[in-house]
Every structure is written in C-alpha cells, then in structure tokens.
Amino acid sequence: MTASVETLSSSPTQVKALTSAGGVEAWHVESDVVPLIAVSFIFEGGSAHDPADKPGVAQMLARLLDEGAGAYDSDAFQERLAARAIELSFNAGNDALGGSLKTLVKHADEAFELLRLALAEPRFDQDAIERVRAQTIAGLKYQQNDPGVMATRRFFEEGFAGHPYGRPTSGTPESVAAITRDDLVAMHRAIIARGRVKVAVVGAIGADNLSALLDKVFGSLPEAKPLSRIEPASLQKLGSQIVVDIDVPQSVIRFGMNGIAWRDPGFIPAYVLNHILGGGAFTSRLFQEVREKRGLAYSVGTSLVSYRSAAMTWGYTATKNERVVEALDVIAGEMAKLTSEGPSDEELQKAKDYLIGSYALGFDTSTKIAHTLAQIAFEGLGIDYIARRNALVGAVTQADIRGAAERIFGGGQMLTVIAGRPTGV
Amino acid sequence: MDTASKPLLRADAASFGRTEGSGPNLSAFTLDNGLDVVVIPDHRVPVVTHMVWYRNGSADDPIGQSGIAHFLEHLMFKGTEKHPAGEFSKVVSGLGGQENAFTSFDYTAYFQRVAREHLKTMMEFEADRMTNLLLEESVIAPERDVVLEERRMRVETDPSAQLSEAMAASLFVHHPYGIPIIGWMHEIETLNRDHALDYYRRFYTPENGILVVAGDVTEDEVRRLADATYGRIAPRGKRPVRVRPREPEPVAARHITVADPKVEQPTMQRLYLVPSCRTATQRDCYSLELLAEVIGGGPTSYLYRKLVMERGIAVNAGAWYMSSSMEDTRFCVYAVPAEGVSLPALEEAVDQVLKTIPAEALDADSIERAKTRLVAETIYSTDSQSSLARIYGSALAIGETIEDVRRWPVEIETVLKDDLASAAERYLIPRRSVTGYLQKSAS
Numbered sequence: 001m002t003a004s005v006e007t008l009s010s011s012p013t014q015v016k017a018l019t020s021a022g023g024v025e026a027w028h029v030e031s032d033v034v035p036l037i038a039v040s041f042i043f044e045g046g047s048a049h050d051p052a053d054k055p056g057v058a059q060m061l062a063r064l065l066d067e068g069a070g071a072y073d074s075d076a077f078q079e080r081l082a083a084r085a086i087e088l089s090f091n092a093g094n095d096a097l098g099g100s101l102k103t104l105v106k107h108a109d110e111a112f113e114l115l116r117l118a119l120a121e122p123r124f125d126q127d128a129i130e131r132v133r134a135q136t137i138a139g140l141k142y143q144q145n146d147p148g149v150m151a152t153r154r155f156f157e158e159g160f161a162g163h164p165y166g167r168p169t170s171g172t173p174e175s176v177a178a179i180t181r182d183d184l185v186a187m188h189r190a191i192i193a194r195g196r197v198k199v200a201v202v203g204a205i206g207a208d209n210l211s212a213l214l215d216k217v218f219g220s221l222p223e224a225k226p227l228s229r230i231e232p233a234s235l236q237k238l239g240s241q242i243v244v245d246i247d248v249p250q251s252v253i254r255f256g257m258n259g260i261a262w263r264d265p266g267f268i269p270a271y272v273l274n275h276i277l278g279g280g281a282f283t284s285r286l287f288q289e290v291r292e293k294r295g296l297a298y299s300v301g302t303s304l305v306s307y308r309s310a311a312m313t314w315g316y317t318a319t320k321n322e323r324v325v326e327a328l329d330v331i332a333g334e335m336a337k338l339t340s341e342g343p344s345d346e347e348l349q350k351a352k353d354y355l356i357g358s359y360a361l362g363f364d365t366s367t368k369i370a371h372t373l374a375q376i377a378f379e380g381l382g383i384d385y386i387a388r389r390n391a392l393v394g395a396v397t398q399a400d401i402r403g404a405a406e407r408i409f410g411g412g413q414m415l416t417v418i419a420g421r422p423t424g425v
Numbered sequence: 426m427d428t429a430s431k432p433l434l435r436a437d438a439a440s441f442g443r444t445e446g447s448g449p450n451l452s453a454f455t456l457d458n459g460l461d462v463v464v465i466p467d468h469r470v471p472v473v474t475h476m477v478w479y480r481n482g483s484a485d486d487p488i489g490q491s492g493i494a495h496f497l498e499h500l501m502f503k504g505t506e507k508h509p510a511g512e513f514s515k516v517v518s519g520l521g522g523q524e525n526a527f528t529s530f531d532y533t534a535y536f537q538r539v540a541r542e543h544l545k546t547m548m549e550f551e552a553d554r555m556t557n558l559l560l561e562e563s564v565i566a567p568e569r570d571v572v573l574e575e576r577r578m579r580v581e582t583d584p585s586a587q588l589s590e591a592m593a594a595s596l597f598v599h600h601p602y603g604i605p606i607i608g609w610m611h612e613i614e615t616l617n618r619d620h621a622l623d624y625y626r627r628f629y630t631p632e633n634g635i636l637v638v639a640g641d642v643t644e645d646e647v648r649r650l651a652d653a654t655y656g657r658i659a660p661r662g663k664r665p666v667r668v669r670p671r672e673p674e675p676v677a678a679r680h681i682t683v684a685d686p687k688v689e690q691p692t693m694q695r696l697y698l699v700p701s702c703r704t705a706t707q708r709d710c711y712s713l714e715l716l717a718e719v720i721g722g723g724p725t726s727y728l729y730r731k732l733v734m735e736r737g738i739a740v741n742a743g744a745w746y747m748s749s750s751m752e753d754t755r756f757c758v759y760a761v762p763a764e765g766v767s768l769p770a771l772e773e774a775v776d777q778v779l780k781t782i783p784a785e786a787l788d789a790d791s792i793e794r795a796k797t798r799l800v801a802e803t804i805y806s807t808d809s810q811s812s813l814a815r816i817y818g819s820a821l822a823i824g825e826t827i828e829d830v831r832r833w834p835v836e837i838e839t840v841l842k843d844d845l846a847s848a849a850e851r852y853l854i855p856r857r858s859v860t861g862y863l864q865k866s867a868s
Binding site: 079084104141146147 | 467469470471472502511514515517518519520521522523524538539540566567568569570571572573574575577578581582583585640686687688689690692723724725730733734737740741761763764790793794797798800801802804805807808809810811
C-alpha cells in the first residue's frame with residue numbers, strides 16, 4: 001500500500017514558534033485534552049567538552065542540577081518536586097545537556113520556578129557532590145563487566161581514539177573520583193546559557209502564560225560564550241576486529257561504519273537504507289537473515305548516529321560464542337549484497353511506506369512530541385521539518401539509495417568489537 | 426516478541442483523577458462468542474493502539490514445560506494457512522504500523538499501533554491467528570534458538586538477573602511465580618511443536634481473550650469491526666480453567682547469595698510474600714502500594730533519607746510492590762552499599778530502619794506526598810493511549826474490573842496512617858522474606 005498524498009503533506013502536529021517578550025524562543029503545541037504540561041530542552045555542550053583527563057563532568061553536572069538549588073538543599077528541593085508530583089530530569093550526552101519537565105497544569109508556576117532554580121542557581125553542596133559521586137561510581141562498577149557495556153565502551157575507544165567522542169561519557173571510577181566542585185561550576189557556566197538552548201513545550205498552556213514562564217526560566221541565564229571546538233571526526237579502525245575477553249556463554253557484538261549526519265542532505269536516503277538493512281521493524285534484512293531464518297540472535301539491528309562532529313552507522317547483536325563467526329558472516333554478506341544489488345523496487349517502496357506511515361506514531365503523547373521537537377530544533381532542521389519530512393522520504397530514489405550505500409559501506413569494511421569468548425575468531 | 430520478565434511495576438496502578446477533569450470516556454462490551462472488548466477513545470492524533478490479551482501467562486505453563494507461554498508468543502508470528510509466516514509483519518510494516526507482543530506471569534498480549542484507517546486490517550489478521558495458527562516443523566527449531574539466545578542475553582550473562590530468578594524461586598515455594606517467565610534453560614531446550622499446539626488449542630480462544638482498542642475510534646466503530654472479524658470465531662463454550670496452587674503460609678526466613686567474578690558492585694534485595702490486588706482482604710493492596718511509595722519511592726522516601734542521606738551507609742535504597750498479580754505477590758526492599766560497607770552491615774541497617782516504620786516513617790506530610798505522586802501518575806497515564814490500553818488490558822486479564830481501575834485513586838486517597846503501620850507490621854516480617862546478596866566471587 002502506498003502512503004496517501006494527505007499523509008505525505010500533512011503535519012502530525014501543529015507547532016507554533018513563540019518568542020517571549022524577553023526574547024526567549026520556543027516551539028509550542030497547545031493542547032488542553034490532558035491537564036499536564038511537558039517541556040523538553042537541550043543546551044549545546046556536553047561530554048565532548050569534559051576536561052580531557054576527567055571524562056564524566058557533564059554527566060555529573062546533569063545529575064547535580066536537581067540536588068539543591070537556590071534556598072533549597074537537596075532534600076528540600078526534592079521534597080518540593082515530590083509534593084506536587086513534578087517530574088524533572090536532566091541528562092548529558094556527547095554534544096548536549098538536556099532535560100525534561102512534566103507537571104500538572106495546576107502546579108505549573110512551581111514547576112517552572114524549580115526548573116529556573118535548577119538551571120540558574122544550582123548549589124553544588126559538597127555533601128550532594130559526594131553522594132552523586134558515590135552513586136555514579138557504584139553505577140559504573142555495577143556495569144563494569146556487562147558484556148554489552150564492555151563492547152560499547154571499547155567500540156568508542158577504538159573508533160574515536162584520541163577524540164573526545166572516544167572517551168566514556170559517564171567517565172570511569174577513577175576520573176569521577178577526581179572531579180572537583182570547580183570542574184562542575186566551570187562546566188555549568190560554560191553550558192547553561194542563553195542562546196544555547198532549544199525549548200519545546202506541549203500541553204495545556206496558552207502562549208501568553210508560557211511566554212512569561214519562559215522569560216522567568218531562561219531569560220535570566222547569562223549570555224553564552226563560545227565552547228571549545230570539537231574537531232570533525234570519522235570512525236577509525238575500519239577493517240579491525242577486536243575481542244574483549246569476558247567469561248560469558250554469549251558474545252555481544254557491535255559493528256560500525258561510516259554514517260551520514262541528520263543535518264546532511266544525504267541523511268534521508270541513508271535513513272531509508274538503514275531501515276532496509278537493520279531498522280526497527282521485523283522485516284529488515286538482518287532481522288530476517290540473522291534471527292528469523294537462522295535463530296542466531298534475539299536482537300539484531302543497525303542505526304544511524306548523528307553527533308555534532310561525526311556520524312556513523314552502527315549495529316548490534318548477541319549470539320552464543322559458538323555461532324559468532326556464522327553471525328558475522330551473515331551480517332557482512334547482507335551488507336555486501338545490499339551494496340552491490342541494492343534493494344528491489346518493492347522493498348524500497350515498502351520501506352518508504354513504513355517510514356512515512358509510522359511517523360505520526362511518534363506524536364501520540366505530549367512527552368514524545370516535546371522531545372522530538374526539541375531534537376529537531378537542536379539539529380537546526382527548521383520548524384517546518386515535521387511537515388516536510390514525509391515528502392523527503394517519499395522522494396527517495398534507487399539512485400539516492402546507491403549514493404547512500406556508497407558513502408556508508410564504500411570500502412566494505414567495518415569496525416567490529418566482540419565481548420565474550422567467541423570460538424574461531 | 427519480548428519477555429516482560431519484569432512486568433510493569435505499576436501496570437495496575439492507574440486510572441484517572443476525577444478531580445483533574447476528563448479521563449478516558451471508555452466503554453466495554455462482550456461479543457456473542459465471549460470475547461471481551463474495551464474501547465478507550467483518544468482523538469488527539471489519528472492513530473489507534475490495537476491489543477489482544479489472553480488470560481494465560483507463564484504461571485499456566487504445564488509442569489516440565491516452563492517457557493511454553495513465551496515460546497508460543499514467539500511462534501504466533503509464524504503464520505496461518507491464509508497468511509504465511511512473516512506476512513502479518515510485512516503488512517503492519519507496509520502500513521506504517523508498529524507491532525510487538527509480551528508475556529508475563531498472568532497474561533500474554535499482542536499489539537499493533539497503526540493509523541486509524543488500518544484498524545480493520547489489524548483485526549482481520551489478529552482474529553485469524555487466534556484460531557488458525559499453522560506451525561510448520563521447520564520454524565520450531567530456529568525460533569527455539571532465538572528464545573535460547575534471548576535467555577542468554579537476559580539471564581545467562583547477567584549475575585543480577587540470576588539473583589532475581591533465584592530469589593523468586595526461593596520466595597515461592599509452591600506457586601509457579603517462582604519459575605521464570607522465559608523458562609529454565611534445560612526445559613526451553615526440550616519444547617517442541619506438540620507442546621506449542623497443545624498449549625495454543627487450550628488457551629487461544631475468544632472466551633479467553635480481551636480486545637482493547639485505544640485511540641481515534643468510537644465504540645460503535647469498534648463494535649462493528651470486531652463483530653465482522655473476531656465475531657466470526659466459533660466459541661468454545663467456556664473459558665479455559667487456570668489451575669493455580671496457593672502458597673502455604675511461609676515459616677522460614679531465607680538468605681541466598683549469587684557470587685560471580687563479574688560482580689564489581691555488590692547489592693542486596695529483600696522480597697516479602699504479600700497479598701496482591703486480587704488476594705488482598707481489608708484493602709491491604711492499597712496500603713502496601715502506598716507503603717512502598719512512602720518508604721521506598723524516590724529520593725524523599727524513608728529508606729533513601731535514612732540510609733543514603735542520613736547514615737551514608739548506602740548509595741541507593743528503595744522499595745516497590747507488584748500489586749498487579751492474580752495470586753500472592755512480591756514486595757521488594759533494596760539497597761546498594763556505600764564503598765567499604767559489607768552486605769551484612771547494610772542488611773542490619775535496613776532492618777533497623779524497617780523496624781522504625783510505624784513510629785517514624787508515617788508522618789502526615791510523607792503520606793500526603795506519596796498519595797499525590799501515585800494519583801498524579803494516573804493522570805499522567807492519560808497522556809498515552811498505549812499506557813491506558815496496557816493498564817486496562819492487564820487489569821482485566823488478571824480478573825480485576827474496569828471499576829477497580831477507576832476507583833484506584835480514591836482507594837489510595839483514603840488509606841490511613843494506621844493502615845500503613847498495620848500492613849508493615851503484618852507483612853514486612855522475617856518469615857515472609859527472602860534476602861538476596863549479589864557479590865563478587867574469588868574466581
């Protein structure tokens with residue numbers, strides 16, 4: 001079935017660009033069906049800007065923003081959130097520090113005030129720092145010998161060796177132990193600033209009320225200063241196969257190759273190509289060949305990763321140690337076949353139909369909509385992107401797919417990391 | 426094709442707040458062949474969530490065939506006479522839909538999310554595989570391998586998952602809740618086509634199913650489409666019987682340890698055998714739900730404040746209660762020790778804190794805060810058609826009523842301090858418990 005013209009041209013949600021009296025910009029979807037407000041925000045600057053010898057600062061900063069701010073120590077701050085069931089959380093990745101806020105409409109003023117305090121006036125009390133440090137180290141140790149975590153960590157170490165993206169975003173037990181209050185204060189000053197944040201708000205709040213709240217929260221933040229430059233990078237060690245030894249009956253496999261960034265005009269064809277190879281549906285080639293036909297694995301797939309300064313395509317699977325070689329052969333074979341022969345016209349059409357038809361499924365809750373909008377704003381794709389996106393997918397041709405395959409699989413080589421005790425590797 | 430090995434902890438813990446304006450205007454009816462239907466309109470986007478729930482889960486697995494409910498869930502994607510293996514998935518995908526399935530202790534469910542105009546197509550396919558599953562011998566072995574890989578991924582490579590399995594096996598001395606949903610490795614290896622077909626014929630019937638449609642639909646439309654699809658399936662006469670043994674009154678406090686060289690961060694957990702929303706008398710399930718939130722729900726909870734904030738003996742601590750369960754269920758208390766603190770020392774501290782619950786933990790502010798959070802969750806859940814479909818589907822699948830779900834916030838609001846103290850005193854006692862340590866072994 002082919003997607004209808006209506007689906008191609010209609011937007012899954014009605015977004016308005018809003019600029020507050022104080023000049024804060026946000027994307028806004030007003031909907032009063034459910035009495036809640038969901039906010040998503042993303043500040044440019046993240047783990048890639050950690051001090052080179054102290055990975056983990058940005059993530060520790062994200063964990064500390066709700067551990068005491070303004071007049072409230074950690075416990076008092078958490079009690080104010082809990083007493084009104086306000087949900088506030090922060091996270092940090094390579095390029096950004098983001099967060100989300102969810103509140104019942106009746107507590108909106110308090111919720112935005114607590115968000116303002118967390119962003120503008122975090123206290124970084126020493127006892128809170130020590131508690132978060134201990135929690136972070138415990139979390140790192142808890143995962144230290146998990147084969148999936150080990151494979152991923154090694155994959156980044158090798159693939160982005162010498163680059164900030166090659167460092168562990170959560171740090172190591174040693175680096176987290178060395179982080180000081182000054183490190184956190186400096187990172188806070190560098191990232192949490194006006195002009196560096198993208199904001200999306202969805203829910204039962206009108207533009208005027210929202211405008212005032214945005215001014216309060218984001219309007220008083222200091223002006224942004226330039227961040228340290230992150231050099232462009234591409235995945236290294238293509239053609240290498242690395243084994244991380246751990247005594248488990250099943251090996252976890254990560255494999256990667258070149259990618260195409262979301263901002264790149266070639267992204268959409270690459271996205272369609274990825275869907276055909278190893279995207280989320282049960283119909284992908286890898287799902288069919290690795291799982292359905294051969295029972296090699298429970299999970300297998302690929303995805304496109306876009307960072308500010310790098311892009312890659314990477315894949316995952318896990319199979320018992322005795323079948324690792326077979327699984328790798330099947331995966332390599334499918335990629336070679338897709339590169340040399342391309343998808344059939346029907347396969348391409350089905351992939352486009354899926355991607356077009358399923359786009360609206362990502363817009364069925366306020367939280368999801370806010371998150372997606374903030375991401376699109378952060379990538380600089382424009383407020384009309386959600387209305388344009390399905391037409392972009394619909395326009396992808398076989399020639400586009402060939403071009404994307406050439407850029408991604410070009411040399412036919414991958415970086416492969418295997419954590420386990422694979423036999424015959 | 427998931428194992429919901431840890432069912433959503435508060436899958437039942439939701440309804441919508443009457444005081445907060447409109448909740449779902451849902452309706453329910455039963456087809457002539459006995460299939461129950463629930464319709465939950467949400468007209469914000471032109472999308473529907475279509476789910477079919479069956480009132481059978483891993484706790485209904487025949488003895489010696491642990492994992493058969495979950496294995497069959499995988500095999501349900503392997504085609505019928507009319508629609509060969511993979512066709513349903515191809516159609517869902519070609520329509521821009523998403524699909525999956527999951528198995529829990531008490532139920533198995535299948536779902537698709539599609540644009541509203543494709544609802545009938547989903548119903549046709551789902552009704553078809555309710556009775557016409559065709560299991561070619563050739564699909565059995567590869568899919569069994571998939572499940573074995575799933576178990577290796579979730580359990581065999583993860584000592585904390587092994588501890589969870591061992592604790593459940595110890596807590597439930599008689600009831601099948603002590604057997605993992607995915608099954609024991611050695612029994613999965615022996616599951617075959619006959620096991621699967623026997624199980625399928627016994628449980629996959631209209632009387633045993635619940636259809637839940639949430640999203641941009643009306644009751645009339647769902648009724649018409651359901652009659653034209655599911656309605657054509659012949660009834661079997663009655664719902665299959667679920668034979669569930671009752672746990673005896675526990676008498677032994679149990680301690681178990683999983684020691685593995687991969688463990689770098691020790692943890693401890695305690696499980697207590699407690700009534701579920703189905704077995705509780707005197708509203709104990711509401712008291713236990715609120716008690717878990719007061720003593721163990723997040724950074725303002727009693728356990729966290731005492732063990733993490735005040736004493737610094739733990740880096741994390743909390744509690745949860747799995748109320749959504751047909752028979753007696755688990756109440757969990759957990760803690761992660763601070764650097765240099767031994768698990769026995771931590772356990773002693775946990776016990777000291779638990780003893781002081783009636784006297785110290787139940788101040789009016791803490792109770793009010795916990796109530797606010799639980800009731801707000803029910804309002805937040807109305808933002809998601811998928812969440813609502815799961816809440817109502819799982820409740821009906823374990824024998825609760827729609828009214829039970831609707832009444833939940835009111836029941837929570839009316840729990841008293843004395844109810845909490847009484848629940849703690851009666852249920853959080855050693856002989857009802859299993860304590861588990863996860864620690865590093867020498868080699």
